[in-house]
Amino acid sequence: VLALAVPGDTAFPQCSGVLVATGERLRAKAITLSSRKWGVPGDAQLLRLSFGRFGDRVAADTPDDELLSWALGDLATVFGLTIDAVDARIQRWIDAMPQYGPGHAELVAEVRAGLPPTLAVAGSYLDGIGVPACVGAAGRAAERVIGAIGGFDAQVAR
Known part of the structure; x- marks a missing residue:
């Protein structure tokens, strides 16, 4: 870049x-x-x-x-x-961009479904490398954890 x-x-x-x-x-x-x-x-x-x-x-x-x-x-x-x-x-990012194969979305959904409610994953290796994809995934992950621990009436900024 x-x-x-x-x-x-x-x-x-x-x-x-x-x-x-x-x-x-x-x-x-x-x-x-x-x-x-x-x-x-x-x-x-x-x-x-x-x-x-x-x-x-x-x-x-x-x-x-x-x-x-x-x-x-x-x-x-x-x-x-x-x-x-x-x-x-x-800035050289050699071999840094994930290369998603067939079935990637299904694999990610399976990983997320197997997580305990208080644990979430996010990152370019899961949902896309663009800034909007990464921010969106981070927001959804934060909302999942906040919702699981309860007691918070907060919206996650996106």
Whole structure:
């Protein structure tokens, strides 16, 4: 994952990002306009570009400066903008994304059904890797435990 800070007045379109289909000529597999999704105070916009796909070595083997060059090139191709990055950070998460197989949802349901009421599980390995999926699963897990221990009339923030 390559995180970029760009000048706040950079004219991105009104969207939260782009997912790139396999086989396209872009190097990134996803571009997220993080500032659009989460809001960022200050004079910069934040972006996140993801590189590499399951089974390849792009994320592990590509030098940082080359990833940055690819990112700026893909941003120019997708948005028609020449970007001057204010800052860049690269975080390599090699083999970190779960690969769900057939029957995964049923297996997760079986695991959850076998837990005592005061124990719950949540995480990207269960319900999806996106932030909304993780937050939603955590909220449901917290509600389960709170409901099981009783005495609380609380809503879990999502």
